[in-house]
Amino acid sequence: MKFSVSSSELLKQLQMASGAIGSNPVLPILEDFLFVIENKRLRIAATDLETSITTEIEVMADTDGSVAIPAKILLDTLKELPTQPITISVNEENFAIQITSAFGKYKLAGENGQDFPKIPDADGVDNIKVQSPTLTKAISKTLFATSNDELRPSMTGVYFQVDFNKLTFVATDAHKLVKYTFTDIESEVSTNFIVPKKALNLLKGILPAGGEVSLAFNNSNAFFTFGDVKLVCRLIDARYPDYNAVIPTDNPHTLTLGRTDFQNSLKRIAIYANKTTNQVILNINDGSLTVSAQDLDFSNEATEQMACTYEGEPLNIGFNAKFLIEMLGVLESDEIKMALSNPTRAGILFPTEKSDDEEIMMLVMPVMLSN
Amino acid sequence: MDAFYASVEQRDFPELRGKPIAVGGGGRRGVVAAASYEARKFGVRSAMPGYKARAACPELIFVKSRFEVYRKISTQIRAIFAEYTDLIEPLSLDEAFLDVTENKKGMTSATLIAEEIRKRIFEELQLTASAGVSFNKFLAKIASDINKPNGIKVITPDEAIPFLEKLPIEKFFGVGKVTAAKMHKRNIFTGADLKAYSEVELINLFGKSGRYYYKMVRAQDDRQVKTSRIRKSLGAERTFFEDINNKNAMLAELHKIAATVYERILKSESFGYTITLKFKSPDFKICTRSKTVQTLIDDEEIIRTLAKELLYESKNIPDAVRLLGITISNFPNDNAGAGEQLSFDF
Numbered sequence: 001m002k003f004s005v006s007s008s009e010l011l012k013q014l015q016m017a018s019g020a021i022g023s024n025p026v027l028p029i030l031e032d033f034l035f036v037i038e039n040k041r042l043r044i045a046a047t048d049l050e051t052s053i054t055t056e057i058e059v060m061a062d063t064d065g066s067v068a069i070p071a072k073i074l075l076d077t078l079k080e081l082p083t084q085p086i087t088i089s090v091n092e093e094n095f096a097i098q099i100t101s102a103f104g105k106y107k108l109a110g111e112n113g114q115d116f117p118k119i120p121d122a123d124g125v126d127n128i129k130v131q132s133p134t135l136t137k138a139i140s141k142t143l144f145a146t147s148n149d150e151l152r153p154s155m156t157g158v159y160f161q162v163d164f165n166k167l168t169f170v171a172t173d174a175h176k177l178v179k180y181t182f183t184d185i186e187s188e189v190s191t192n193f194i195v196p197k198k199a200l201n202l203l204k205g206i207l208p209a210g211g212e213v214s215l216a217f218n219n220s221n222a223f224f225t226f227g228d229v230k231l232v233c234r235l236i237d238a239r240y241p242d243y244n245a246v247i248p249t250d251n252p253h254t255l256t257l258g259r260t261d262f263q264n265s266l267k268r269i270a271i272y273a274n275k276t277t278n279q280v281i282l283n284i285n286d287g288s289l290t291v292s293a294q295d296l297d298f299s300n301e302a303t304e305q306m307a308c309t310y311e312g313e314p315l316n317i318g319f320n321a322k323f324l325i326e327m328l329g330v331l332e333s334d335e336i337k338m339a340l341s342n343p344t345r346a347g348i349l350f351p352t353e354k355s356d357d358e359e360i361m362m363l364v365m366p367v368m369l370s371n
Numbered sequence: 372m373d374a375f376y377a378s379v380e381q382r383d384f385p386e387l388r389g390k391p392i393a394v395g396g397g398g399r400r401g402v403v404a405a406a407s408y409e410a411r412k413f414g415v416r417s418a419m420p421g422y423k424a425r426a427a428c429p430e431l432i433f434v435k436s437r438f439e440v441y442r443k444i445s446t447q448i449r450a451i452f453a454e455y456t457d458l459i460e461p462l463s464l465d466e467a468f469l470d471v472t473e474n475k476k477g478m479t480s481a482t483l484i485a486e487e488i489r490k491r492i493f494e495e496l497q498l499t500a501s502a503g504v505s506f507n508k509f510l511a512k513i514a515s516d517i518n519k520p521n522g523i524k525v526i527t528p529d530e531a532i533p534f535l536e537k538l539p540i541e542k543f544f545g546v547g548k549v550t551a552a553k554m555h556k557r558n559i560f561t562g563a564d565l566k567a568y569s570e571v572e573l574i575n576l577f578g579k580s581g582r583y584y585y586k587m588v589r590a591q592d593d594r595q596v597k598t599s600r601i602r603k604s605l606g607a608e609r610t611f612f613e614d615i616n617n618k619n620a621m622l623a624e625l626h627k628i629a630a631t632v633y634e635r636i637l638k639s640e641s642f643g644y645t646i647t648l649k650f651k652s653p654d655f656k657i658c659t660r661s662k663t664v665q666t667l668i669d670d671e672e673i674i675r676t677l678a679k680e681l682l683y684e685s686k687n688i689p690d691a692v693r694l695l696g697i698t699i700s701n702f703p704n705d706n707a708g709a710g711e712q713l714s715f716d717f
Binding site: 172174175177241242243245246274276277279320344346363365366367368369370 | 709710711712713714715716717
C-alpha cells in the first residue's frame with residue numbers, strides 16, 4: 001500500500017482527529033491513527049474508546065488497504081516539513097512504514113489496521129439537523145457549568161433535551177446551572193441524553209464556521225457529522241438530576257444592572273476575596289449595589305458601589321465571584337437581571353433582552369455569609 | 372457574664388433557679404465546669420471534682436453542659452459588643468476586653484457604655500453581666516471581679532494606685548494559686564507589699580513574670596486590646612524519669628494528662644473535635660496518632676476513652692516511651708458555615 005498527499009493537508013486532518021487520542025491509553029494501538037484507503041480516499045480515525053473522530057481526505061493511491069500509524073511521531077514529522085507532496089508506503093507483511101519527503105526518508109513501525117478498535121456505526125438512529133454556529137454557541141454557553149466530579153457522572157456532561165424543533169442544553173456542577181434553549185433545528189423526535197464534556201470540548205474546537213451539522217443518536221452513542229468529519233461519542237449512561245425542581249419559582253427581589261460594569265467590578269473585587277471561597281458579598285439596596293470582599297488571612301479587603309435598579313427588600317448575599325464572572329461572560333445582553341430571594345437560596349440570572357429563537361437562564365447557589 | 376454556664380441553665384430551666392447547681396461533674400470522675408452562685412456559697416468551684424462538690428453541697432444539682440447553647444449566646448453577646456466597638460478581645464466565651472476610647476455611638480463615658488451593655492444583655496438574653504471600667508486592661512479585668520455578680524466597678528486614674536496597694540495579691544490578674552503561695556511565703560499579701568520589691572528582685576524571684584508584676588502594681592499596662600486571638604490547639608505532656616514500657620502504665624499516665632488537658636480546656640473553653648496522642652520513644656523518635664470525632668470533646672471521660680482507643684487500637688506505637696502527650700485541636704469556629712459554597716438539592 002502506497003499513497004501520496006500534501007503534507008499540510010494531511011497535517012490539518014490529523015490535528016483535527018488527534019484530539020480524540022487519550023493521554024494514557026489502555027491499549028498501545030490507541031496511540032495510533034488508523035489509516036484506511038478505499039477508492040483513493042484516505043479515512044483517518046482516532047479514538048480513546050469513548051470519543052472517536054474520523055475524517056477523510058483525497059489521496060493519490062495505487063491500492064486499497066489499512067494500517068495503524070503512531071500518532072505523535074507522524075504529527076511531529078509533518079509539523080517540521082514545509083508544505084510539499086509526501087509519499088507513505090506500507091509493507092503489508094510487517095506494517096513497516098516509510099515516509100518520503102523532498103529531503104529524505106523516515107521509517108517507523110506501524111501496526112495492523114485490523115487490530116484497531118471498531119468505531120461504532122450510526123445504526124438505529126434518530127437524526128436532527130442544526131446549524132454549526134448555533135451548535136458552537138450552545139456548547140460555549142453551557143460547557144463551563146459542567147462538573148468534574150467523576151462520582152456524579154451525569155453532571156460531567158451536557159444534558160441534551162430534544163423536543164421536536166426545540167433543543168435544550170442543561171449543564172450543572174451542583175453549584176451553578178445553565179439552561180439554554182434554541183429553536184434553530186430540524187427534528188422529528190422528542191428525547192434526551194447526556195453528552196460527555198470531552199466530546200463537546202473537541203467538537204467546539206473543530207466545528208466549522210458555517211454549514212449544517214447532523215446529529216444522530218441511539219441509546220449508546222451520539223454521532224456528529226459535518227463535511228467529511230464525524231465525531232462519535234459514547235453517551236453518559238446515568239440519570240440527569242431533576243434540575244427543574246431546583247429552579248426557584250418565587251424569587252421576589254429583582255436586581256437589574258449593566259452586565260459588563262457588573263462583571264468588571266466583580267473581577268476587581270475578586271482579587272481581594274478569599275482564595276478558597278472566592279466569596280464576594282452583594283449588598284443590595286434600593287438603587288445601589290455594593291460589591292465587597294475580604295480575605296481575613298491576608299487582611300485584604302475591597303468595596304465598590306454601583307448604580308442599579310432594585311425592586312425588593314434590602315439584601316446581603318454572598319456568591320463565588322468566579323461563578324458570577326463566568327456566567328456574566330456567557331450572557332450577551334447589555335443589561336442583566338438577577339432574581340433573588342434570600343442568602344441561602346439560588347439566585348437566577350438572565351438577560352433583560354429576550355430573543356425569539358433562543359432563551360438562557362442560569363442559577364447560582366450562594367456562598368454562606370458569616371454572622 | 373456571671374456564673375455563665377450555670378446562669379444559662381437556670382434561665383432555660385426555671386426549676387433550677389435559686390438552687391445550687393453545677394454544670395458538668397455529674398459523672399463518676401468528672402469535674403465541675405461552672406457552679407451557680409447558690410452553689411458557690413457552699414464552696415463549690417469550677418474545676419472541682421464532682422465528688423468533692425457533692426460532699427461540699429449535698430443538695431447540689433448536677434446538669435449536663437450544653438456548649439452549643441453557650442457558644443450561641445456568646446455570639447449574641449459579642450454582637451451587642453460589636454455595636455459599640457470593633458476592638459473586642461474575647462478572653463473566653465463569656466468575657467472580653469472592649470476598647471471604647473473611640474466608639475461607634477460617639478459616647479464619651481465608658482461607664483455609661485458599660486451600663487448600657489449590661490442593661491441590653493439583661494433585656495435581650497435575661498442574663499446578668501458584670502463590668503470593670505478603667506484605663507488599661509489589667510485594671511479593667513480586676514475591676515470586673517469586684518462587684519460581681521451583676522455589678523460594675525470603675526477605677527479612675529486617681530484611684531488606681533491606692534486601689535492596687537490595698538488589693539490582696541491573689542486578686543491580681545495573672546497571679547495564680549502557686550504564685551500567690553510563693554508570694555505569701557515572702558510576706559507579700561497586698562499590692563503595697565509587692566511594691567516594696569525592686570524590678571530586679573521580682574525578676575530574680577519570678578522570672579519573666581516578675582517584670583509584669585512590677586509594672587502591674589504600678590498600673591503600668593499599655594497592652595492593646597487585640598481583636599483576634601485564635602488558638603489552634605491545646606494540650607499537655609509529661610516526660611518520665613524512667614521509660615514506660617507497658618500499655619497499662621501508659622494508660623494510667625494518659626489519664627493523669629487527660630485531667631490536666633481537661634482543666635486547660637475548661638479554662639480556655641477550647642473544645643475541639645480532634646484528639647492527638649504523642650509518644651516519644653527512648654531514642655527520642657516522636658510519633659503521633661490522632662482521631663477526629665463528630666461531637667465536641669467537652670468531657671474528661673471522653674478524652675480518657677479516646678486516648679485509650681488510640682493507645683490500644685493504633686498501629687506501630689512504640690513499646691517504650693519517655694514522654695506522653697495529649698493535644699486537642701480542630702476547634703469549631705464561631706462562624707461555622709461561613710464561606711461554605713451551597714449546592715443544589717439534587
